[in-house]
Structures are given as structure tokens and as C-alpha cells.
Amino acid sequence: MAQPPVAKVLVVGSVNGHLAEFFAKVKKLDAKHGPFSVLLVTGNLFADRSLEGEDEEIGSLLRDEIAVPVMTYAIVGDRGLPRRVSERAARRSGEICSNLAILPGQGVLQTSEGVRIAYISGRYGSQSTAAPQAAQDVGGSGDGVEGAGAGSAPANGSEAEAAPADGSGVEDVATTDLSGEPGDTSSDVVPSCFDGLAISDLLAQVASENEKAFQKTQAQPSIDILLTFDWPYGVVPTPFSGGPAASQPATQFASNKVSLVCAAAMPRYHFAAGEGIFYERQPWRYGNRVAVGRGPAAAPHYTRFVGLGSANESKHGKQRWFYAMNVQPLHNASSGTAAPGSVPEGCTANPLFRFGKLGKALDTRILPKILAGVDGNGDDSDDDGRHPSAGGQGRRRAAPPPLSYVCHSCNQPGHWISDCPTKDQQKRRRTDNAAPPPPDYVCRGCSKPGHWRSDCPDDGDGGARAQPTDALAKCWFCLANPDVDQNLMAAIGDEAYVAMAKGALVVGGAASSGFEGFASPIPGGGHVLVVPIVHTDSLRRTREGASEEDRGLGTEIDRWTAAITALFAEYDCVPLAFETSRCLPHVHTALQMVPIPKAKAGAVRPTLEELCAAEGLAVERGYPAAPRDGYFVVGDPDADDSLFVHIPRHAKGFNLELGRRLAATILGVPAREHWRQCVVAEAEEARERDRFIAAFAKHDFAR
Structure with a gap:
């Protein structure tokens, strides 16, 4: 071993x-x-x-x-x-x-x-x-x-x-x-x-x-x-x-x-x-x-x-x-x-x-319990030194959850699960199966209101486009969301659009210098996302030919990836294209494309195998058998093939940054693995976007 x-x-x-x-x-x-x-x-x-x-x-x-x-x-x-x-x-x-x-x-x-x-x-x-x-x-x-x-x-x-x-x-x-x-x-x-x-x-x-x-x-x-x-x-x-x-x-x-x-x-x-x-x-x-x-x-x-x-x-x-x-x-x-x-x-x-x-x-x-003492004395007592059980105003409340946190009880943001307003209602349901969910409850299985998660009628079907709901109105990638980040948009087609990545792994550098760390020769860096316009939780069906609508989306995504690949080739680069899908209806999938030097194309498969071996995972040849099981897929630019890593249903330990980690390892910039540590000001995002748009213009078939 x-x-x-x-x-x-x-x-x-x-x-x-x-x-x-x-x-x-x-x-x-x-x-x-x-x-x-x-x-x-x-x-x-x-x-x-x-x-x-x-x-x-x-x-x-x-x-x-x-x-x-x-x-x-x-x-x-x-x-x-x-x-x-x-x-x-x-x-x-x-x-x-x-x-x-x-x-x-x-x-x-x-x-x-x-x-x-x-x-x-x-x-x-x-x-x-x-x-x-x-x-x-x-x-x-x-x-x-x-x-x-x-x-x-x-x-x-x-x-x-x-x-x-x-x-x-x-x-x-x-x-x-x-x-x-x-x-x-x-x-x-x-x-x-x-x-x-x-x-x-x-x-x-x-x-x-x-x-x-x-x-x-x-x-x-x-x-x-x-x-x-x-x-x-x-x-x-x-x-x-x-x-x-x-x-x-x-x-x-x-x-x-x-x-x-x-x-x-x-x-x-x-x-x-x-x-x-x-x-x-x-x-x-x-x-x-x-x-x-x-x-x-x-x-x-x-x-x-x-x-x-x-x-x-x-x-x-x-x-x-x-x-x-x-x-x-x-x-x-x-x-x-x-x-x-x-x-x-x-x-x-x-x-x-x-x-x-x-x-x-x-x-x-136990995080809320620990956070309750952060702004107090740092232990289990209140600001006045009294233990909560000794009277007074009781334990100091925890800090509010981050914006990305969603309560696993009611599927709503804004509060910790321990403070969930539907907690008492759900507790009553355990003794009274006839009690319906509250009006603002949304099933985590199908993203629809009106029934509990355990009673979801769509529990057996997966990989399809999710139906729009109130919960999806806040989706980062849905163009129907008025708050979607237009600052990152680079090109829009009929079925999909191209956007710059938030917290891009690579940034634009001098074209004459080639790759230097995470400085890419491609104007604007070249780390982009190809995103379906309609809320879609997986691109699997676009590859397996389910419906004419799905095949149409798959065809346009292929056109975008070919156009981006052609741009990368002008700078002696190839794309590292990957998708991570857990087949969750409330998650909008996207195909990420990161440029890497053509000379490093042969490192994709061995690097992925090494990363997977360290995590106890295996590189597979195709999608998982169960349609509700998630997957990570990356194109092997050296062999014109796709490499898969299966994500079993209900898996919680899978590294959702595996694609970025793979690219960061190949480029030798491990500090760039997490997108939150790479976010720049909106003005800089706009400058990088404009540089990319100018270089990509001749390949943009939607112009």
C-alpha cells in the first residue's frame, strides 16, 4: 500500500x-x-x-x-x-x-x-x-x-x-x-x-x-x-x-x-x-x-x-x-x-x-453552540459571566449563517437549522402523518412545494431539467433571475451562454510569455463556463439523446466548446473541460473550461488518477448506472476521451472543487483551487471579460 x-x-x-x-x-x-x-x-x-x-x-x-x-x-x-x-x-x-x-x-x-x-x-x-x-x-x-x-x-x-x-x-x-x-x-x-x-x-x-x-x-x-x-x-x-x-x-x-x-x-x-x-x-x-x-x-x-x-x-x-x-x-x-x-x-x-x-x-x-460564545466571554457564559441556567437573558445567539447556507429542514436560507421556524411543525408531523408542510416549504427532491421530502412523487427520476420554482428564482445561473451577475456574461446563444468564471483559476497575462503560474496567454485568462439557459441539473441527457430539446442543448454546447477550443489553440493551449453534477434539481449545472498548455495535455489522466487514488475514488469509463447518482466528468485532451468519477447518491464527502483542483495541480498553482480565494473586484472582472470578448469575437457564432 x-x-x-x-x-x-x-x-x-x-x-x-x-x-x-x-x-x-x-x-x-x-x-x-x-x-x-x-x-x-x-x-x-x-x-x-x-x-x-x-x-x-x-x-x-x-x-x-x-x-x-x-x-x-x-x-x-x-x-x-x-x-x-x-x-x-x-x-x-x-x-x-x-x-x-x-x-x-x-x-x-x-x-x-x-x-x-x-x-x-x-x-x-x-x-x-x-x-x-x-x-x-x-x-x-x-x-x-x-x-x-x-x-x-x-x-x-x-x-x-x-x-x-x-x-x-x-x-x-x-x-x-x-x-x-x-x-x-x-x-x-x-x-x-x-x-x-x-x-x-x-x-x-x-x-x-x-x-x-x-x-x-x-x-x-x-x-x-x-x-x-x-x-x-x-x-x-x-x-x-x-x-x-x-x-x-x-x-x-x-x-x-x-x-x-x-x-x-x-x-x-x-x-x-x-x-x-x-x-x-x-x-x-x-x-x-x-x-x-x-x-x-x-x-x-x-x-x-x-x-x-x-x-x-x-x-x-x-x-x-x-x-x-x-x-x-x-x-x-x-x-x-x-x-x-x-x-x-x-x-x-x-x-x-x-x-x-x-x-x-x-x-x-455543534457549530451554533461554539459560535454563541464568540462575541461573549468565549465560554458557555453570557457577557455578565452568568451561566444561562442561572437566569438572566440566556445564551447569546449564534452569528447568522453565511449567504450560501440553506437550512436542511425547510430548504430556506437566513437561519440555522436549529432556529428553523418550521421545526415544531415538522416535529408534529412525526406523530401526525396527515399534517401538510407549511406553505413556504419546498421539497429538496423536486424543488416543488405541497409535500414533504419523504413523500416526493418524483423521487425515482433524475438527470432531467428541473422545473422552475420560487426557490430557483435565486439561481446564480438562470437568466430569468434579475440578480444574475451580468458583469461576467461573454456570449449568449439560443440554448446556452458563455460567462467568465467567478474567481477565475487563471488570469490574463502577456501572450508572448506563454503560461507563467496562473497567468494565461489568452486575453482575459480564458477560464469560462458554458451554461444552459434553461435551469438544468445535469448535461447527461444531452449526451444520451433523451429528447429533441435536450439534443438541441447538447448540440449548442458542443458548438460553444469547439469555438472556445479554437481560441485556445491560437495560444498553444487546450481546454480542460469538466462538469460536476450531483443531479440536484436546485443546482444549475455548467461546463467549465480552463486553458492549459498543450504540452501538459498528457498530464490530465495521470493527475486525475493520482488525485482520485488519494481520496479512495476511481476513474471510470462512463456515467454511473443509477440515473440519480452524480458524477464528475472531464475531457482528456490528449486522448479525445472522457474520464468519469462517480458520486454515489447522498454522498456528502465528494470534493466539488475536483475540477479546479485538477487544473491547479497541472498548472502548479495549488493556492488557486478554491474560487472564493481568487475573487477580484468587479472592475477587474469587467476588464478581463472585455479582453476575452474581443479575442473571442471571431469565434462567437451568436454575434
Whole structure:
């Protein structure tokens, strides 16, 4: 049995400028201890604006005159980003130069080896005082490598909270939650902080990743690495820290909010740079219910916390500023195999005692309970410290769900399932089968009102065009929806239209340069969607010749794909065309087309087989036998054939980004896998659309 991939990861604390010198050090580390798969910066990458020569060095970095030897992802510390860097990151989905991307805001990043990295930038600040983010969201065993450097001076803080005590009477250190006051008032710098909504968004993403991991491997949690700037409140000092008490750090800016994030995410590693000093705490384990793998080989889960010094500019003296490790992704835990191994010796109890009541990995069922404390004290009490059962106004309500969330009880957005207004009606139905559904209930099977999901009369038929309903009036792709994004429209035919992809995987570059990372030679980038005009949940029937209407749609889609293929060929590219269909009537299907260099056409099949093997899936020759089973299909440009991956009915763990992941892997840009991290401003979308329309005009048969 093949061993799962192991990623060699290098993590550093604050860099604080001197970028040429820093990346030269990284090059030496990479030669000596690498090669590293990825470099992570968990502090301030850039210097204070008063540093002499900083402007010139930033210019050199943006012009690619400073070599970045390893693919690098940097969160934003408390200082924020220089304005030029912020604007470049916003325009280029986080990328500021070759091999270097900024991770403002919060999110979950996955590397090509499957390492999941959760991150949240800045210091905590309440919503009323939070400064704007620096840019738009862009959207194993541990083996420490000795290194020397200098720590960074922490920024000035605000009021300190009183330190609570745990059950053993050991008092925790004082914590400081900054309220977002900028440490640099230069007009060229945007301060960085996060608030309760950012925490809620990150934990919702973590819960989603945990559920996907569980569906695939029965293993949770899924987060390998957590990056924050502030330390979590509670990690020091403890009786388990090792070494004399005098050698243990006294944290100045530890944060309850970071403790909550760490306790809920349960990462295998947690790195923070806010104190500017090095400290590696003994790992702590979670309860017996939290394990990696399944069956007799399941291993209890644990977390290592590492605080890192700064590469230079330290008032703390010489501090270790980097940490290297081999990471076997938790995501690859499979039946009978626990990754990355047994719990190390010396594991302690969970020091985040205020949040230690969480007895299992975070998922969407318990997410509302965790989010209820985000803007309170961070535990199960209200703002006044009282437990809900002791009287008062009761538990603080959870943050509202994201716009994409749809209640699985009533099929309506706007509330969590635990707050569903039809909950009592459906509960009564379990004892009275004659009770009809409420007027606003829409069956998830056929998208029609008037009956419960279990009584759906259309439950056996699938793959057809869904009938329009009120629920479909909000469909992103239906032209009948007045809110459809016209900004992305590139061409419209009789049966289908062509639109630019939201959060495109590739962007337009210089045609003479060919492909450079995710810079495509095709004007506008060329990542497009071919979408049926009538709401359609699957293109399968257009291929199997069901009705004249379906065959007509299939014929026009073929004409659009041929026209787009002809455009790509002018730039020595071929299309990677794929469709993901779960045969759900409320989901409008689309054929995505991403250009790849013609020289890489032969990589499509082996890359897909490798990705599928890692997920326990197989590449098939045709559609699934059951008409209601979903599928992923991609054209093999090297063999003029189609490759299929079957999605069994009711499957919840399938990666709906498989097509993007395939393209990102072939192009070597794993950070572009998720479309939300690639979204740009509408003005930039319009410019890319216009460039594509101009180049595509001679192939557009509908003009």
C-alpha cells in the first residue's frame, strides 16, 4: 500500500523587513534542510515604515528582483500591509510577486500534498473599533530544526483582562485583546485586526472541512496547521511546560479569542509570532472521543503549540525564529491507518481549560453552540459571566449563517437549522402523518412545494431539467433571475451562454510569455463556463439523446466548446473541460473550461488518477448506472476521451472543487483551487471579460 504524501513545511515568525536578507537565509535553509514544500509566515512580513530603505526593498520585491526560493504564504500581523502591497494583493488575489502570496482575513488553505492550513490575520478587535482589512480576502511527526535569529518587539496593547483560574487552582497569565488601534499611523499602512464575524467565518469553514474529512476517511479533525499572530491564552505557564519556571515566557498579548479558535479547530500544530519569542510547549491531547483514523489503529489527537521569534529587529535578544517539520496530512488518514502516528510522550491535559469542554471535533451540528460564545466571554457564559441556567437573558445567539447556507429542514436560507421556524411543525408531523408542510416549504427532491421530502412523487427520476420554482428564482445561473451577475456574461446563444468564471483559476497575462503560474496567454485568462439557459441539473441527457430539446442543448454546447477550443489553440493551449453534477434539481449545472498548455495535455489522466487514488475514488469509463447518482466528468485532451468519477447518491464527502483542483495541480498553482480565494473586484472582472470578448469575437457564432 502506497504511503500517503509527506510535506516538508518551514514556518517562520515575524520577518520585519530586510526581505532580500531574509529570503537569502531561507534559500540556505532550503538547501540544508529542504527542499520545503511550502514556507509559512505567521507574523509581520514587512518592516515598520520608519525602517531605512524599506520603500526601495518593497519595490524590488514587487518587481520580482528579490528571489523567493520557496512557495510562501504570509498572514498579516498586527502592523498591516504597506499600501502598495495591499493594492497588489487585492488585484492579484493575494499574490504580490512570484512564489509569494498574502493571506489577509481568515480561511483554510490546502497545499498540493493535502496539508490543510487554517489562518486568521491580525489582532482581535471588536466590530465597533475594528480597522479595515489590509486587502480583500483571497478568498507526521514534528522534527524541529535548530535556528537562530532575533525576536520582534510586540506592539503596544490595551487593557488587560483578569486571569481566570482552572480547576486545579493554577492561574493563567493575563491576556490582552487589542481593540484594533494601529501601531503605525502612517497613511501608507492599513492596520490589521479581526472581529467576531471573522472568527465565526473561520470556524464555519473548519467545521465544513471536518465534515468532508469524516465522510471520506471517518477521521477528524482535519486541520494540520493553524496560523495566528497572537498566542492563545492559557498555554503558559503550566506545571507541564518543562524546565525551570524562570525559563518560561510571560505572555503580554495572549488572546482568549485565539484560544477559542485553537480549541475548536484542534490543529495538529499551532504557530504564533505575536510575542516575538521562541517557545515550544509540550503537546496536549484531547479526549478519547477525538481520534485520527478509525478502527483499532485510531490514534488520539493532539496539538503542538510553537511560538516563534523574529528574523531580525528584536528587543528580546537572540531567538529561534523558524521551525521545520514533516507533516503527514490528517486528511490522508484512512481505514486502519492513523496519520501521522501515535501521541508523543509527555502529552499533557488540554491547557485551554476555558474551552476544554468540547469533547469532539467541530462540525456543523455543534457549530451554533461554539459560535454563541464568540462575541461573549468565549465560554458557555453570557457577557455578565452568568451561566444561562442561572437566569438572566440566556445564551447569546449564534452569528447568522453565511449567504450560501440553506437550512436542511425547510430548504430556506437566513437561519440555522436549529432556529428553523418550521421545526415544531415538522416535529408534529412525526406523530401526525396527515399534517401538510407549511406553505413556504419546498421539497429538496423536486424543488416543488405541497409535500414533504419523504413523500416526493418524483423521487425515482433524475438527470432531467428541473422545473422552475420560487426557490430557483435565486439561481446564480438562470437568466430569468434579475440578480444574475451580468458583469461576467461573454456570449449568449439560443440554448446556452458563455460567462467568465467567478474567481477565475487563471488570469490574463502577456501572450508572448506563454503560461507563467496562473497567468494565461489568452486575453482575459480564458477560464469560462458554458451554461444552459434553461435551469438544468445535469448535461447527461444531452449526451444520451433523451429528447429533441435536450439534443438541441447538447448540440449548442458542443458548438460553444469547439469555438472556445479554437481560441485556445491560437495560444498553444487546450481546454480542460469538466462538469460536476450531483443531479440536484436546485443546482444549475455548467461546463467549465480552463486553458492549459498543450504540452501538459498528457498530464490530465495521470493527475486525475493520482488525485482520485488519494481520496479512495476511481476513474471510470462512463456515467454511473443509477440515473440519480452524480458524477464528475472531464475531457482528456490528449486522448479525445472522457474520464468519469462517480458520486454515489447522498454522498456528502465528494470534493466539488475536483475540477479546479485538477487544473491547479497541472498548472502548479495549488493556492488557486478554491474560487472564493481568487475573487477580484468587479472592475477587474469587467476588464478581463472585455479582453476575452474581443479575442473571442471571431469565434462567437451568436454575434
